[in-house]
Amino acid sequence: MDMLINGAAAQAAENSWIDVTNPATGEVIDRVPDGSREEINAAVEAADAAFAGWSETTMRERGLLLYRAAGLIRRDYKDLGRLLTNEQGKPLREATDEVRGCANILEYYAAIAGQPAGESVSLGKAGDCLVNRVPLGVCGAIIPWNMPVIIMGWKVGPALLAGNTLVLKPASATPLTNLKIAALLQEAGLPAGVLNVVTGPGETAGAALAGHTLVKKLSFTGNYVTGKKIRELAGSHLSSLTLELGGSDPMIVMADADIDKAVEGAVRGRFYNAGQICTAVKRLFLHEKIAGEFMQKLTVKLEGMKVGNGLLPHIDMGPLNSSEQLARTVSAVETTKEREEGTVRSGGCRLAGPGFDTGFFYSPTLIADVAPDAAILQDEVFGPVLPVVTVPDLASAIREANRSKYGLGASVWTKDLGTVKQVYRDIHAGIVWVNRHLTVPPEVPFGGTEESGVGRENGYKALDSYTQSKTLYLGW
Incomplete structure (x- = not known):
């Protein structure tokens, strides 16, 4: 060649x-x-x-x-x-x-x-x-x-x-x-x-x-x-x-959001391409009024995902791209568990058995009750791991979202225009989505702030x- x-x-x-x-x-x-x-x-x-x-x-x-x-x-x-x-x-x-x-x-x-x-x-x-x-x-x-x-x-x-x-x-x-x-x-x-x-x-x-x-x-x-x-x-x-x-995009879900639509958005936004997307949802902030219902529905969705070789039919998620990416993902989850900075609600392990032994497969992982200063919230995790933080109000969500050194994208899920305006004004991001995440058509300028x-x-x-x-x- x-x-x-x-x-x-x-x-x-x-x-x-x-x-x-x-x-x-x-x-x-x-x-x-x-x-x-x-x-x-x-x-x-x-x-x-x-x-x-x-x-x-x-x-x-x-x-x-x-x-x-x-x-x-x-x-x-x-x-x-x-x-x-x-x-x-x-x-x-x-x-x-x-x-x-x-x-x-x-x-x-x-x-x-x-x-x-x-x-x-x-x-x-x-x-x-x-x-x-x-x-x-x-x-x-x-x-x-x-x-x-x-x-x-x-x-x-x-x-x-x-x-x-x-x-x-x-x-x-x-x-x-x-x-x-x-x-x-x-x-x-x-x-x-x-x-x-x-x-x-x-x-x-x-x-x-x-x-x-x-x-x-x-x-x-x-x-x-x-x-x-x-x-x-x-x-x-x-x-x-x-x-x-790169980025560590926050997804903020408020109490008035369409829960089912937001759950679908979180699944696609985090686990598309096994989470190996710069603008993937890497931190999920849930209003405390809907956190329980949201987590229950999200857990069901993740446990129903089919992982495997991307050439097989009906596969929802393929492998990580390399052994290095797999090792980084394993390390991020294990560090969170060892430091007691969150609770693994679903997944949290390398997949094994027929069809998985020779590839770089990791389970879709949901981590609840994540501490605000947890390493998994500060570092960009390029893998299928979603940490979740419960917040009492919008101001808290924005404050916690802005603790990242990154500022690529962010999304807010709500029916309230005032909420949208506040997030757009105060969040550190180059693009803010409303009731969606990840979409970047060629007409739309794309890039970030901060690091x-x-x-x-x-x-x-x-x-x-x-x-x-x-x-x-x-x-x-």
Whole structure:
């Protein structure tokens, strides 16, 4: 397999490969080149050489190409979904939805294609100014393993539509579907060098991309510790930096909420993709008047969930993506029990037996009576574990929710507009949902505050971040 898609091909050295493992079976399903600084340099140079020609095409032409690529993704969505399940672990239903979501993102950017809006400034006798938006040049994107296809769309769509070229580094655990989609973009007519995919570890390939002086913008999605290193490596040579660094999203359920709808929202919001979502519900705050009924119904739902290989029918939740993720989840629950910081109401164990012995499976877990200062409320738990805190009123819920260092998303479940206004005003989050959680359509700006990162993806905001203003001063 070539190291680069649409770029100067660079073959990996003998035996320099990364195994890709199915998290449900432990089986090695493929391997990809172990890219290094040399491959990143080749990719950046290919992107730099392609920039002049690509940026001279019209935005309409670029949009039409994205639209064609979206059609090819929809054509192949079943095969792409199976590939994503095999490398990532999520149920096939979730995987195919994610693939079609990527097509939807590209279609959105195709739909808004047009010359970027400019402005004119009259200076009277001193002249006139015309201000246009122009592409930045070579951009970089580093993709995580949890939602690799959706997030590829978030980064590729606006970067290419704006007229930039792009070097993309997938996660080593989940590079296969990203490579297939890059090939479909090539099939749609993307010129050589415009999109270059380099596989390899973050410590080598990712670091080289972040620190490359020809890269004018970098978009990274991953954890906070890595994000800080990315920012240091990027230094002053970047004109733009987007960092989405995870979250510990609170879900606040008030006494007037539709309980059944909120229970369904909590199940999907926490256990979708085995809880491996930046914007998953990671802390549940229940008003004391409805806490008992809510917990009873939630427990029944969790105990009825079917866990297994995502390719099997009627699976509600697949495995965690790796042994490392499984170990972190086990540690978070065991620490909570050892410190007596909460009571496991349901689950709380690694699954064993036929179908589970070779994979990274953990039971959907509900922890009640969690202490306000418990570690499981402060750290981002990237697994199927939901800690619950009972609160007496809205002010207490907001105060406890804001104790996190993160500020990505939050949701409130209520029928009262005043409650909505108070949560929206006071909660630390980049997006606040009302009576839902997780939904992030491509039209909606997405990003966080606090230690959840900087910058926004999706919508016109993302398109703006891949351009810069350029002024023509007419001194008549």
